[in-house]
Amino acid sequence: MKHEDVVAALKVIADTGIATGLSKDDLQDLKAYNLIDEDKGDKATKYTTFLLTKKGRVMLKANTKDKPA
Numbered sequence: 547m548k549h550e551d552v553v554a555a556l557k558v559i560a561d562t563g564i565a566t567g568l569s570k571d572d573l574q575d576l577k578a579y580n581l582i583d584e585d586k587g588d589k590a591t592k593y594t595t596f597l598l599t600k601k602g603r604v605m606l607k608a609n610t611k612d613k614p615a
Contacts, residue, residue, distance in 0.1 A: 547572055547575055549609075551572075552576070552581070552605075553605070553606065553609045553610070555568055555572065555576060556576075556581060556582075556598060556602055556605065556606040557606060557610070559582055559596050559597075559598060559602075560598055560602075560603075560606055563585065563595040563596060563597070564593050564594075564595060564596070565582075565594070565596055573596075576602075579601075580599055580601050580602075581598065581599060581601055581602035581605060582596045582597065582598055582599060582602055583596065583597050583598075583599050584596055584597075585597050
């Protein structure tokens with residue numbers, strides 16, 4: 547995954563909690579880099595939900611700041 551793809555995936559997961567549009571390999575990469583973790587507490591949904599780790603939140607925040615023109 548390219549850097550832009552990772553940031554976009556983190557934004558989707560942060561907004562919805564569901565990893566829509568991501569392959570299993572992409573999810574494994576994000577888990578391997580300790581950017582996301584499965585939500586163990588939510589068993590009511592039929593989808594696997596994910597949470598951003600501290601490292602993932604920091605990366606998302608650093609890459610979504612308003613950049614000067």
